[in-house]
Amino acid sequence: MSWLKEKRMLLAMTQAQVARKSNVSRAFYCEIELGTKNPSVESAKRISKVLGFEWVLFFENKCRETQQNERGNRFPAA
Secondary structure (H helix, E strand, O other), X not given: OOHHHHHHHHOOOOHHXXXXXXXXXXXXHHHHHHOOOOOOHHHHHHHHHHHOOOOOHHHHHHHXXXXXXXXXXXXXXX
16 A cells, blocks of 8 residues: 555545645546655645645655666665
């Protein structure tokens, strides 16, 4: 389970609710949650405000995954 999904589920929110409150489409939010799309800084700020975490987590997580992949580890950080 992705860290983003865990945060959403702790708040008992649906993807549609987070998307609506963050002013992004549900489809786009779903892709972010699955890790197939990355949010813009503005989208990251809105989503993180709704879910109650620092928006930079979106990009810190991606940096760790990139560093591990560059070292030959094919599994993303948990």
